[in-house]
Amino acid sequence: MGLVHEFIISNDVRSDYDYDKLSKSKLKVEFSDDIFLALFDYFEWIKVKKTENQSDYGLNYYGISEIKGSELHKLENLLNELFRLYSLAPDDFYIKTGLDLEKNDFIETHFL
Template structure:
C-alpha cells in the first residue's frame, strides 16, 4: 500500500449521512466525527487507483465547485446521491465477482514511476501492489453496504479523498 509523506497509509473514507447534511460544516464534522462515525467504509488508495476508470462511471457531485459530474474527487470531497449509489453497487458487485477468482494474495499494477540512479541516469519502473483478496473484498463489501443503505433510506455517501 502507498504511504503519505508522513508515513501513514493512504486511504479514502466514505460516510453515510442524511440528505440534510450541512456541507458548510463538513471539515469541522470530519475533524470531530470521522473516528466515531459508525456508518463508514475505508478503502486503500491502491484499490481506488486501480478501479478509478470504472468509478468514473458513478454519478456524483462536487460540493467545492457545486457541479455534478462522475467519479471521485481524488484529493477532495465527493457526494454520491441515490443514482450514484445504485451505479456504485452495480460496479463494485462486478469487481467482487471478479476477485472471487483471485488467489489469496495477488498483485495489481500500480503507478509507473521515474527512478534515478546516483549517476544521474534514470528509468521508468512499473510498481506492483500486493493485495490480500479477503481484505480487498471486505473493504468493497463495506462500501457496497453503505451504498445499499443510502439507496434504501434516501441518504448520501460523502467521500473524503486523500
C-alpha cells in the same frame, strides 16, 4: 501506514458538515490508497457532486463526493461486481497501479 481513504454513508452532507461526527459513523468504509488507485478508473463512471456548484464524474481524491439517486445505485452495483471479480483472485496477487517513468516499468502493488 500509507494514505487511507474513508467513505461515509450519510444523508447529512453540507458545506459545514461535522467531520468528527461523520467519521465515527458505523456506515464507514476505509481502504488504502493502493486500492483506491487500482479502482480509480471504475469510479470515473459515477457522476458525483464535488462542490456546491460542480458536478463531475469520479470520486473526489481529496474531499467529499456526494452521490445521489441512480448514481448511488450504480456505485453499489459496481462495487458488488468488483467484489465478485476480486473474489476470483488468488489469495496473493499483484495489480499494476502506476508507471515508474525512471525505470520505464509498471509499479505493481502486492495484495494479500
